[in-house]
Amino acid sequence: MADAPHVVIIGAGFGGLYAARALARKRVRITVIDRKNHHVFQPLLYQVATAKLSPADIASPIRSVLGKYRNVQVLLDEAAQFDLTNKKVTLKTGESLGYDYLIVAAGASHAYFGHDEWSSLAPGLKSIEDATEIRRRVLLAFEMAEREALINGKRPMLNFIIVGGGPTGVELAGSIAEIAQKVMAKDFRGIDPTRARVVLLEAGQRILPAYPEDLSRSAERQLRKLGVDVLVGRAVTGLQTGKVLVGDEVMASNVTLWAAGVKASPLGNILGAPTDRAGRVMVEPDLSLPGHPEVFVVGDLAAITDKSGKQAPGVAPAAIQQGKATAKNIWRSIKSQPRKPFKYLDKGNLATIGRAAGVAEFGRLHLSGVIAWIFWLTVHIFFLIGFRNRVMVFIQWAWAYFTFQSGARLITGNTDLPGGKPNG
Amino acid sequence: MADAPHVVIIGAGFGGLYAARALARKRVRITVIDRKNHHVFQPLLYQVATAKLSPADIASPIRSVLGKYRNVQVLLDEAAQFDLTNKKVTLKTGESLGYDYLIVAAGASHAYFGHDEWSSLAPGLKSIEDATEIRRRVLLAFEMAEREALINGKRPMLNFIIVGGGPTGVELAGSIAEIAQKVMAKDFRGIDPTRARVVLLEAGQRILPAYPEDLSRSAERQLRKLGVDVLVGRAVTGLQTGKVLVGDEVMASNVTLWAAGVKASPLGNILGAPTDRAGRVMVEPDLSLPGHPEVFVVGDLAAITDKSGKQAPGVAPAAIQQGKATAKNIWRSIKSQPRKPFKYLDKGNLATIGRAAGVAEFGRLHLSGVIAWIFWLTVHIFFLIGFRNRVMVFIQWAWAYFTFQSGARLITGNTDLPGGKPNG
Numbered sequence: 020m021a022d023a024p025h026v027v028i029i030g031a032g033f034g035g036l037y038a039a040r041a042l043a044r045k046r047v048r049i050t051v052i053d054r055k056n057h058h059v060f061q062p063l064l065y066q067v068a069t070a071k072l073s074p075a076d077i078a079s080p081i082r083s084v085l086g087k088y089r090n091v092q093v094l095l096d097e098a099a100q101f102d103l104t105n106k107k108v109t110l111k112t113g114e115s116l117g118y119d120y121l122i123v124a125a126g127a128s129h130a131y132f133g134h135d136e137w138s139s140l141a142p143g144l145k146s147i148e149d150a151t152e153i154r155r156r157v158l159l160a161f162e163m164a165e166r167e168a169l170i171n172g173k174r175p176m177l178n179f180i181i182v183g184g185g186p187t188g189v190e191l192a193g194s195i196a197e198i199a200q201k202v203m204a205k206d207f208r209g210i211d212p213t214r215a216r217v218v219l220l221e222a223g224q225r226i227l228p229a230y231p232e233d234l235s236r237s238a239e240r241q242l243r244k245l246g247v248d249v250l251v252g253r254a255v256t257g258l259q260t261g262k263v264l265v266g267d268e269v270m271a272s273n274v275t276l277w278a279a280g281v282k283a284s285p286l287g288n289i290l291g292a293p294t295d296r297a298g299r300v301m302v303e304p305d306l307s308l309p310g311h312p313e314v315f316v317v318g319d320l321a322a323i324t325d326k327s328g329k330q331a332p333g334v335a336p337a338a339i340q341q342g343k344a345t346a347k348n349i350w351r352s353i354k355s356q357p358r359k360p361f362k363y364l365d366k367g368n369l370a371t372i373g374r375a376a377g378v379a380e381f382g383r384l385h386l387s388g389v390i391a392w393i394f395w396l397t398v399h400i401f402f403l404i405g406f407r408n409r410v411m412v413f414i415q416w417a418w419a420y421f422t423f424q425s426g427a428r429l430i431t432g433n434t435d436l437p438g439g440k441p442n443g
Numbered sequence: 444m445a446d447a448p449h450v451v452i453i454g455a456g457f458g459g460l461y462a463a464r465a466l467a468r469k470r471v472r473i474t475v476i477d478r479k480n481h482h483v484f485q486p487l488l489y490q491v492a493t494a495k496l497s498p499a500d501i502a503s504p505i506r507s508v509l510g511k512y513r514n515v516q517v518l519l520d521e522a523a524q525f526d527l528t529n530k531k532v533t534l535k536t537g538e539s540l541g542y543d544y545l546i547v548a549a550g551a552s553h554a555y556f557g558h559d560e561w562s563s564l565a566p567g568l569k570s571i572e573d574a575t576e577i578r579r580r581v582l583l584a585f586e587m588a589e590r591e592a593l594i595n596g597k598r599p600m601l602n603f604i605i606v607g608g609g610p611t612g613v614e615l616a617g618s619i620a621e622i623a624q625k626v627m628a629k630d631f632r633g634i635d636p637t638r639a640r641v642v643l644l645e646a647g648q649r650i651l652p653a654y655p656e657d658l659s660r661s662a663e664r665q666l667r668k669l670g671v672d673v674l675v676g677r678a679v680t681g682l683q684t685g686k687v688l689v690g691d692e693v694m695a696s697n698v699t700l701w702a703a704g705v706k707a708s709p710l711g712n713i714l715g716a717p718t719d720r721a722g723r724v725m726v727e728p729d730l731s732l733p734g735h736p737e738v739f740v741v742g743d744l745a746a747i748t749d750k751s752g753k754q755a756p757g758v759a760p761a762a763i764q765q766g767k768a769t770a771k772n773i774w775r776s777i778k779s780q781p782r783k784p785f786k787y788l789d790k791g792n793l794a795t796i797g798r799a800a801g802v803a804e805f806g807r808l809h810l811s812g813v814i815a816w817i818f819w820l821t822v823h824i825f826f827l828i829g830f831r832n833r834v835m836v837f838i839q840w841a842w843a844y845f846t847f848q849s850g851a852r853l854i855t856g857n858t859d860l861p862g863g864k865p866n867g
Binding site for chain 1: 474479480481497498499500502504506507510511516517518519520534536538540571572575582583586587589590593594595629630631632633834835838839851852853854855856
C-alpha cells in the first residue's frame with residue numbers, strides 16, 4: 020500500500036469528505052487536511068445560531084467519520100502554499116507533503132464587499148464559532164433589554180436586522196422571530212419578547228432570488244406571518260455600532276447579522292489559476308486546474324458552468340456531487356481510463372421558515388408551508404453525518420416542536436455585547 | 444405584590460437556585476442575579492471537559508428553570524458592592540437594587556495557592572467555558588501528536604497530568620484514560636492513543652481524602668486498571684510550559700489540569716465579615732451574616748460548622764440544603780416566627796471512574812465498581828435540572844456505553860495549544 024498513489028484533500032466540508040469516502044475503498048493512500056477537527060453540517064448551522072441545536076448535534080469529528088477506512092489519515096492543519104511543479108503542499112506548520120493527486124475543497128467564507136471592518140458589527144454564519152457568537156449576541160440582546168426594563172423601568176427597543184435575503188438570511192430571520200414569539204415569551208418580566216422586531220433586508224427585488232418567483236412570494240408571506248419585516252430593494256450602505264444605514268435611512272439595531280454574500284477561500288488565488296469575481300477557480304470541465312490535470316478544485320471554491328450554461332450553485336448537494344465525480348475521475352486516471360466531465364444534477368431547493376413552514380422546489384414541483392417543512396426535515400435528518408447525530412437531532416426537534424422549548428440557550432464567552440447597544 | 448418583601452439572590456448555582464425555588468410560591472418578590480445566563484450542573488462538568496456530553500446537556504437557562512414562577516425575575520449581571528446599612532446591592536453595570544433580604548450564593552473558583560500565573564498553564568474546571576477549554580486542550584494534544592507522527596515519523600510523547608486527587612481530579616483522570624483507551628484508539632494512524640500516559644498527582648497520602656480509606660484504595664485500584672498512574676505524596680512545586688515540577692523531579696506534560704484547590708468568591712470579603720483561610724464567610728448558625736440577620740451566605744461561600752464540629756463540605760447537596768434552609772428561615776422571619784439553625788444532613792458521597800466503575804459512601808455502606816456506578820448514574824440523572832436534559836443525557840450515556848463513541852469531540856476556538864507542547 021505504501022506505493023499506492025497518494026491523494027491529498029484540503030478541506031473536509033461536503034466536497035472533500037465525499038471525495039475521501041468515494042476513494043476510501045480503492046487502492047490509494049488518502050490524507051485529509053482541515054484546520055478544524057470536525058465536519059460541519061452547514062445547512063443546519065442556523066439552528067445552532069438560534070439555540071435550537073447544540074454544536075455537537077451538527078458536527079462530527081472528521082477522524083471519527085473516516086475512522087473505519089484504514090487508508091485514510093487525517094491531519095489538523097492548514098494548506099499555506101502549493102508547489103504544483105514538484106507536487107507538494109506546504110502546511111501552515113511549515114512541513115510539506117507530497118501528493119500524486121490533489122483535491123482543493125477549501126470552501127468559502129462570508130464577504131463584506133470590501134468592508135472587512137463590518138465583520139465585528141455583523142457576524143456571518145460559516146463555522147461553529149460563528150454560530151455560537153450569533154447565539155451569544157441574540158440571547159444577550161434579550162438579557163440586556165430585560166435588565167434595562169427591570170432596573171430603569173424603560174421600555175427598550177429590541178431590533179434584529181438580518182442583511183441578505185438568501186436561504187441563510189430567511190432561515191435566520193424566521194428562526195429568530197420564532198424564538199422571540201414562542202420560546203422567550205414566558206421567561207421575561209420586564210420586556211415583552213413578542214414585541215421584538217426582526218427585519219430582513221434584501222438588496223434585490225425579492226428574497227430567495229435563486230428560487231422560482233412563486234416560492235419567493237410564499238416565503239415572504241410565511242415570514243410576515245411570523246412577524247418578520249421583509250424589506251426588498253434595500254441595499255445596506257453602511258454599518259455602525261448599533262446602526263444599519265440604507266441610503267439616507269438609519270435603522271437602529273441591537274443585533275445585526277450578515278447573510279449577504281460569500282467569497283471563495285484565498286487558496287483559490289494561491290493556486291495561481293484564473294478566478295471569477297467571487298474568487299472561485301475557473302476549472303476545466305472535469306473540475307481540474309487548467310494545465311494541472313492532477314489537481315482538482317471542488318465545492319464552493321470551484322466555478323464551473325456546464326453545457327447548458329448553468330453554474331453549479333454553492334450548496335451542499337453540488338459540493339457532494341463534485342467530490343464524488345472527482346474521486347471517480349482520479350480512479351479512472353489511475354486505471355488509465357478517460358475522465359468524464361462533471362455534470363450537475365439539480366435536485367431542487369429547500370428552505371425552512373421557522374416551525375412547520377418552508378418552501379421547496381423540485382423542478383416543476385413547488386411546495387410551501389407544512390409539506391415543504393416535512394420534506395426539509397426528512398432530507399436533513401437523512402443526510403446528517405453520523406447515526407448518533409440523526410437520533411439526537413430528531414429527538415431535540417420533536418421536543419422543541421411539542422414544547423416550544425429551545426434546548427441550547429446558553430450564553431458562553433463574555434457577556435459584553437460589542438457594537439450591540441443601539442444609539443437610537 | 445409590589446409591597447411584598449424583596450429577596451435578592453446573588454448567584455444561581457445550587458444554593459441560589461434552590462433558595463429561589465423554595466421561596467417562589469410565597470408572598471415575596473425575588474430577584475436572581477447571575478453573571479451567566481445558565482445554571483450549570485457542576486457534578487457533570489468533567490463529562491463536558493472529556494467530550495462525553497455537550498454544554499447544553501448539563502446547563503439550563505436560569506430564566507427558563509424559574510420561568511413558571513411569576514414572582515421571580517432574573518438579571519444577567521454581577522454584584523460589585525454591598526451597602527448593608529441601606530440594604531442595597533450595587534451591580535457591575537453601576538445600577539443599584541434595594542432588598543429586604545439578601546442571599547449571597549456566589550460560590551467558589553479554583554485556587555492556585557498564590558500562583559495565579561499557573562491558571563493558563565493548568566486550567567481548572569468550574570464553568571462551561573473551563574470545560575470546553577479543557578476539552579480543546581485534551582483533543583488538540585492527540586491531534587498535534589498525530590501530526591508529528593505522520594509528518595516527521597516521530598513517536599511523540601503524550602502525557603496528561605492532573606493535579607489534585609479529589610473527586611474532580613479522579614473523575615477527570617479516569618475519563619481521559621478511558622477516551623484514550625476506548626474512544627480514540629481506532630481513529631489515529633500515526634500514534635497509538637492507548638499508549639498515552641495519564642498521571643494523577645496528589646499531595647496528600649491518599650486520593651479522595653474526604654472518603655473512607657477503603658474507598659480511596661478501591662478508587663486507586665480502579666484507576667490503575669484504566670491505566671492511570673496514581674502518585675500520592677507528591678506536591679506540585681512549579682508549573683512551566685510543558686512541565687510539571689514536583690520537588691526536584693521534572694515531569695513532561697502535554698496537557699496539565701488543575702483540580703487541587705478552591706477559593707471562595709471575592710464577594711465574601713466585600714461583605715466585610717470574618718472569613719476563613721479559603722475566603723469563606725464565617726456565618727451564624729442560621730447562615731446569616733454576623734450583625735446582619737437579613738443577609739445570608741449559602742453554598743461554597745459559607746463556612747459553617749454544626750454542633751458535632753463537622754463542617755458542611757463544598758458539594759452540591761450541602762448547597763441545596765443551605766438554600767432551602769435559608770428560604771425557610773426568611774419565610775419564618777416574615778411571619779415573625781423564630782429561625783432554626785442549619786443542620787447538614789450527610790447523604791453520602793459518589794464519584795465515578797470512567798465507564799461502569801466508581802466509589803460510593805452512604806454512611807456505613809461502602810460501594811465500589813459497577814454498583815457504585817449505577818447508583819451514581821441514577822442519582823445524577825434524577826437531579827439534572829430540566830426534563831429534556833435528563834432524556835438527552837440518558838440517551839447519550841447509553842449510546843456512549845454501548846458503542847464506545849464519545850459524542851462531543853469538538854475542538855472549537857483556536858487550534859494553538861498554549862503551554863501544551865512539552866519541552867521534554
